Amino acid sequence: MYQNHVVRRGVSVAAIAAMLSSTVMPAMATEPVVKGPESVQDWYNAGNRFVWESKKLQDNTRKAKNVILFVGDGMGVSTVVASRILEGQLAGKPGEENRLSFEKFPHLALSKTYSWDQQTSDSAPTMTAMVTGYKAREGMLSVNHTTARSECDASKIAANSLPTILELAAKSGRDTGIVSTARLTHATPAANYAHTAVRDWEHDADVPAGCGVKDIARQLIELPDYVKRSLKVAMGGGRRAFLGKVADDEGALGRRNDNRDLRAEWVNTRGGSGQAAYVWNKTGLEAINTYKTRHLLGLFENDHMEYEADRGNAGELATGGEPSLTDMTKKAIEMLRHNRKGFYLHVESGRIDHAHHAGNAQRALRDTIEFSNAVKWAYENTNPAETLIIVTADHSHVFTIAGYPSRGNDILGLVQSVPGTDGAPLSEDKDRLGLPYTTLGYQNGPGWRGTLPTNSAVRPSLTLAQTTALAFQQEAAVPLSSETHAGEDVGIYATGPMAHLVHGSMEQNWIFHVMREAFDFDSKHPWGGYWGN
Secondary structure, rough: HHHHHHHHHHOOOOHHHHHHHHHHOOOOOOOOOOOOOOHHHHHHHHHHHHHHHHOOOOOOOOOOOEEEEEEEEOOHHHHHHHHHHHHHOOOOOOOOOOOOOHHOOEEEEEEEOOOOOOOOOOOHHHHHHHOOOOOOOOOOOOOOOOOOOOOHHHHHHHHHOOOHHHHHHHHHEEEEEEEEEEEEOOOHOOOOOOOOOOOOOOOOOOOOOOOOOOOHHHHOOOHHHHHHHHHHEEEOOOOHHHHOOOOOOOOOOEOOOOOOOHHHHHHHHHOOOEEEEEEEEEHHOOOOOOOOOOOOEEEEEOOOOOOOOOOOOOOHOOOOOOOOHHHHHHHHHHHHHOOOOOEEEEEEOOOOHHHHOOOOHHHHHHHHHHHHHHHHHHHHHOOOOEEEEEOOOOOOEEEEEEEOOOEEEEOOOEEOOOOOOOOOOOOOOOOOOOOOOOOOOOOOOOOOOOOOOOOEEOOOOOOOHOOOOOOOOOOEEOOOOOOEEEEOEEEEEEEEEHHOOOOOEEOOOHHHHHHHHHHHOOOOOHHHHEEEO
């Protein structure tokens, strides 16, 4: 009837067919050039799975036999995100959906990193907060904030010293260890064992003449007896602080004025070569028998250890190579787990921080990925029911992820955003000067591309080959010789006994109190009196 009615009005069947084909049957849709691997249902299923798995979580209220404190120096949230993406992309995936090993831990909080006198802190007071329970002053290690700047009176340093979690673990009969890719005398590892008003007093040549405070390297060797017995392993860089102005194992010069060889003193004061050992390369580390060696000192560079991206270079391989952070973590745990009472271990990825200071994001991200590998090994090779693992950072950096890059865009590359039309090709986004720009950048640092002293700021026309080069320095808005720390909160990731105490927004010094509670140490000062009295 409809057809006849239309025909009677003078419209042919052929015309009707043409209209229907043009309005009801659209052309085949063009596929978007940017797309993730997920189906529509995948998103909902993943959310359901997250809720289902979360319902199974139960707080572990047992006391911890072991505590491992992992610190990614300078590993702010933006560093975690960019490293997660890079790790995923190195595995051939878009990257955004990836998670680093510690991002799978069940408990998460934010750490407020300001110190007693700094809005944006350095590593000395931030690590002091984590290992003593007190916020402290800029540049000071494990002494309280009443300590005077550059205090040289040893008795005043002793009176103001704050017992560290390492020292408390030693007092409890546990074994202890320190691992870092930075110098062992650098602020973060040193806060575990040293007490000083100046973090830079790493060797005696740094200490003013007539000052009665021991340098940091000497403090590591001349520990109180109970700490000396407990500290089974100390590994990192920084040989120069442990010997006089003579050639070290790889030909670089030491810096001590007193000409002491603290490497030999470590061995001689800890039972001799039958019980103690010193190693300086990966070959030597691998040869250590953890059942026979009771005290191990590893110093793998004259200065800081190599970045992970540079670790396998030909020069190092010719001299026995340098261990990775995972290698050192593995050996440390193998030594420490012999103690039936348990252990405390601190592991630092120190060179994340140094790469950021240099404005070199790729090295920072690759060190973060290796840091994640070390955390993964520790988690998989300890008992999660009796081992509290905390992963955090001492502070952040002025490191940014910006623009509107499309899904899977090379995290080290130039920004290419989603095309406005499906099927249209990707193209590089441009700034107001018509120039491409990178996803990653810094608020300040050596990557500023202007010309001093005229202060003319002309951006370069960058290429993908330039931005993905290992040594590339991302652009910075403010010209500084060294990029700075940032003041925003950093993440705390936790698993194991008492890990549920890590939650919400936390003062950084509360991390110590979580570890203390996990170990079941009394909140009173172990030598009598309350903390701070």
